[in-house]
Amino acid sequence: MRFWMHVLTRLRLVVWLGWSVVGWGVVASGAVACTESASSVKADAGVTATDVTGAVDAGDADAAAGSDALAATDTTPASWPLIALDPAAKAPPKLSMIGVARRVNGVLELHPDMVPYELSVPLFSDYAVKRRALWLPAGTAISYRAKGPLDFPVGSILIKSFLFPEDMSEPTKHLRLIETRVIVRDKTEWKAWPYVWDDDGQDATLKVGGTVKSLPFMDVAGNKRTANYLVPQRNQCLDCHDRKDSGGTFTDIIGPKARYLNREILVDGEAVNQLQRLSDNGWLKGMPALGLIDQAFSAEKVAQVGVAQLGKAELNAAARDYLDINCAHCHSPNGVEGRTSQLYLNFDNEDAFLMGVCKAPSSAGKGGFGRSYDIVPGQPDQSILVYRLQTTELGAMMPDIGRSLVHTEGLALVRRWILEMAPVKCDR
Amino acid sequence: MILAMVVAMALSGCGGDDTKPLSLDAGATQDVSDANVGDAGVDAAQVDAAPVDAAAEFPLHSCAAFAKPCVELRAGDVEGLQEATQLLEKDTTLVLGAGAWHLDNQVTLRKATGITLIGQGIDKTILNFKAQKIQSNGVDVIGDNFRIESLTIEDAKKDALRIEDSKGVTIRKVKVTWTNGPAKENGAYGLYPVKCQDVLIEDSVALNASDAGLYVGQTRNVIVRNNVARGNVAGIEIENTQFADVYGNLAEDNTVGLAVFDLPGNPIIGRDIYVHDNIVKNNNRANFAPGGTVSEVPAGTGTFIMASRRVEFAKNTYENNGTVDIAVVSGLAIQNKASKWRLAKDKVVGDSAGLDLPNDATGISNYRTSDVYLHDNTHKGSGTNPDGNDPWKRPLGFLLLIVYDGATIENVLYDAWGESSFHATDAGKNSNDNRLCLDNEAGATFVSINLPVTLPAAEEGKFAKLTDFFRPKAPFAPFTCKTMKGGPLAPVVLPQLKK
Incomplete structure (x- = not known):
């Protein structure tokens, strides 16, 4: 088992080194293919509405969220692998082994193949700023559903990162990156894996037993307060995500329903309807005309x-x-x-x-x-x-x-x- | 293997292109996570620090006595416990060592069947939640064939042991308590199986809950035996439950000792509750519930039976309950809008066949109390100190205080709600439409108080006189029946007791 850890540590190192280690020829050829892919997703990286920036400030005092951080995405070679997960297998112990997101110089970067998305009405989580993104296996698409969560293909990955402001009067600045939750679509239900960012900020570690993080912050009135943020246990995830109907109990997603995705987002500075964009890109099939889709009253x-x-x-x-x-x-x-x-x-x-x-x-x-x-x-x-x-x-x-x-x-x-x-x- | 993984990683990095992404080899992932996840805490617990002195730490129960998978956790290894309770294999036994465990988060069990959580005995293995920062219950379980045994749960913020939506539940030798004594700041429920089936609660202790110490709700097939409930608002509550056998318990020093009732809007219609050979005494504790239905119950109530049917109370010992030993009342006494008690027929859960309930083409209402059979109970010293402290919150207690004015209240009180006729003196002019039966109630006294009239009047300040109540002598005609509609109660059979 220790041998495997050693291998994985090396692999992770390789990931962060941009696949430059000599002797990993197979890897290098993969990376070439990915370069093309990276250029083709530059448009995606331009999504800049409040919630969907591809990268955000995650703690550095002077690094601004939004466009500055986004520039980092454009200048960093976007050529690290994103691993399709076998949802039936156990969760990888490190977030870097999945590749959906990474953190460089205090900046959280989504993998360029991840599609950021926003909900019109978010769950309140102690004023956490949440960065959401989805990924679909190649050649698959989400099936539209009028009621309930959209029907994602097996192997889909959703991620949600939780960032906490130090000062509630500047709720999008000086964010502390605490957790990235990886939610994977299995055959009959979803699986959720909480990854807690390591103290050195380099990677996040799977923590199925959850943890409680005390987070000091300044409230809007300037008072020093502390939030007790719960990284939920795997079982606590199910408190919210388990649904029961006549077919039994299954773990479901909550936010990605048509009525909450039916909103405008900014792509390259241009406001577009998010559902329409998903549909136009072939990521969502079976969507009716926008005018026929319910729309929640946005926060x-x-x-x-x-x-x-x-x-x-x-x-x-x-x-x-x-x-x-x-x-x-x-x-x-x-x-x-x-x-x-x-x-x-x-x-x-x-x-x-x-x-x-x-x-x-x-x-x-x-x-x-x-x-x-x-x-x-x-x-x-x-x-x-x-x-x-x-x-x-x-x-x-x-x-x-x-x-x-x-x-x-x-x-x-x-x-x-x-x-x-x-x-x-x-x-x- | 390494190569396979690397290829997989490299290729799938291009996901979204024409390359079909490969899954990580399941075997590889398995190996990796075995080393790091799930049982990591357990490994740590077993490797860390001093060697385990099994005789000292696991004197009563150890993995030697259980089939695999079984995990022993040393006292205080909170992280190990929180990790071990995730991703549990079917039929896992978790053995908790003797000593104190201080938890800042709920212990949550989900999606695993056949789990046993077992300690080294009451007050030997102690799960304490005083420092809880997140979520409200102590041990919170959803999972069939669950067994919890030989441990104590202290100071949970809401419910000490909550088991929900599970089939096959055994609670044995579990103590739940709030260590600062009875207080409204305490958690609501002690032992709290709800929406379950086949539940056994035995040899357990429930203390100081600000709602019910031992509660069974929305559940089918239950045995509650040989438990102790003290210092709670409600000692033992059987609520919206079908087919229960409750015996050998002691309910003492609560606000209300032992209650059987339905609440409006719950989809299970309570029925077939057999309560026998219990001791219900000295339940005079001032009501300290912060809210809820039990906050409306006067202190000094031994038992109330409300909005239930086919309920048999036999051979129980009642003693020194200041207001009344047994009150038999309609659900309309607490919620007089019958429409609130109506359930759409397609929403009703469980077996409500043959019950004589108000119904229409599409709905059924469960406010009515009927077929209550009381026999061979003994009564001593009760009814001398009714709780009239809060006329608005507990009008029944206040009504009794004013009307009796120092006289002793009868042992069995009936509200006569739903009766077609009532008369204060002429037994022949009292109907028994709800089929309340009193038989061989040694030394008992009985009163029917016509609550549909006397309660609204009291709320307008017009109090009945004692002569307005019907107070017959034994054998209490017309309440002398000895049978319940639908026949005698059948014994409760639990699969976990068949072996």
């Missing part, structure tokens, strides 16, 4: 317009989509654990009672905070749902995984949504 629009300025219909759409992406992985009829509560926050649940209106919880414990109902229309301060978002007490807060801070903006949205509901007297 960016909420931020631009301001919660207080949203019209009634907009407010409802924005709040339902926020709850959908942040809660419905459990709180839906397919959520293994959320079903216990019978509280369904999926955006397409049309039953107000099961959405929480005048619904007494079955087992909220101290999460109930002495309040009687999940949602009391017109009364956010009487609604358990609001308390669960505004507390950080373990055993009371929701979601119960993935955050240790309050999402102030999300809380404001949900508060106003409940405030604007037509008042109902819930008590018997």
Whole structure:
């Protein structure tokens, strides 16, 4: 076993040296082929909307995120291998063995064959900046689905990197790269492998047992605070990603649904629809005309317009989509654990009672905070749902995984949504 | 092998072109990850530090007594435990050494069947979650044929042992507790199997939970025997559960000792609950629940049976429960909108055939309490100190305090909700539509309080008088039946007890 580690260490070294070691002739010829591929993906590297830069600042105090970091991508030979994974096999112990992303001079670079993507409504994870990208095996494409996650071919890889700002008043700068999660499509379900970046920043190590990272930061008011970021255990991943239906329980992805991918992104400075781009490039098949595709109410629009300025219909759409992406992985009829509560926050649940209106919880414990109902229309301060978002007490807060801070903006949205509901007297 | 890997890496680096990417050779990956992942922590635990003194660290259980795969983990090897609980092989036994384990994260088991988690005995192997930073439960399990035994779980933020959606669950000699005593800051549930099937809980101890110490919910086929529940808001709760045998337990010093009920909106309709040979005494602890249904139960309640059916209580010992020994009430007493209790027929889980429940073409409602059979229970010293401390939150306790005004409350209280006729003095003018049966209740007293009338009146400040209640002498006609609709309860058979 030690021998294998030695081999792997050498291999990794080779990867970082740009395949220049004499004697690896087979490798060199592979690299030539890749050079062509690299030039052909330069356009991709130009994707620069907030979330999809091919590379980002990951810690160096003066390195700016965005275009500066992107230039690094263009000047660095983009010729390292990306390894197709056998999803049925065990996870490689190091991220570098997959090649989906690397870190050079404090800059996270996606492999040029990775396609960055963005969601219109992201899950809140302690204000982490997330970089998402996908990769498809050659000759395959995603199949469109109107409902639920898009149907990815076996062998697809999604990656999500979590970067944490040091100062919340500059949330896209001075980012600390903590984790890159690799999610691989197997025959019947997805597998998720958490890689935690090593202290020296050179590579990331598989950590199936998870870890808790204490991350000091400055909040917007200038106070020093600490987030307890959880790199989830493999089993904790399933808390959110396991879905149950009549066919059994399977591990699924949450964000990449048509309604959350249906948004504009910038490619070479030009705004294009993300789904359309996926389709035009042959990465997505079976997509109907854009006008027929549901579109979630984007978090960016909420931020631009301001919660207080949203019209009634907009407010409802924005709040339902926020709850959908942040809660419905459990709180839906397919959520293994959320079903216990019978509280369904999926955006397409049309039953107000099961959405929480005048619904007494079955087992909220101290999460109930002495309040009687999940949602009391017109009364956010009487609604358990609001308390669960505004507390950080373990055993009371929701979601119960993935955050240790309050999402102030999300809380404001949900508060106003409940405030604007037509008042109902819930008590018997 | 090396060459094969390198070729694979080089070629697939061009993914997206016309080259079909190759998968990493599975064998190679296997070798590599065996060295680094999964059992790494275990290796470390076994290699590190002093040699294991098996007699001292694994005195009660060790891998010698279990089939492979089996892993021994030394006390305090938290990282080893957290690694070992991931990617478990089927039928793995994890043996935990004697000593204290301080965890900052939940212990989570998923996607593995036949897992056994076994320690060196109650208060010998202690999993303590006081320092928990992330997620809320102590040990949190989804997986069929799970067994947990011989250990203590302390100070979890929410539920000490939560087992969900699993078939074949054995909890044996497990103690769950919050070490600072009963307090509203404590976690909600102690032992918490929910949405499970074939559950055995025995010889276990549940202390100081701010909701229920020993809870079984939305579950089918259950035996709960020879356990102790103390210092909880609810000692033992059987909720939305079908086919349970509950015996030999002690429920003492809780707010409410032992309760059987359904909540509205849950898809399993509770039925066929046999509760016998338990001791339910001194359950007078001031209600310290931070919320939830149990926060509405008056202290001093030995048992309440609510929104359930085919429930038999026999040969239990009731003693010194300040409000009442056994209250039999309709679900409408806590939620009077019948529509909230309606379940679409296609959503109902489990066996609800033959139950006499309000229903229509597409829905079924489970607020009704019917076919409750009480016999051969003994009662002593209860009903002298009703909890009227919170009229708004616990109106029933307040109503009893005012109406009885120092007089002793009867041992068995019936709300008469859903009865077609009620009369305070003429037994013949009381219906028994819900088929409540009292038989050979040695020394018991009984009252029917017509709650659908007396509760709303009390909420408007108009309190009934004691003479408004129906207080018959034994044998308590018309509540003298000895059978349940649908016949006697069948014994609960658990596959894990068949061997």
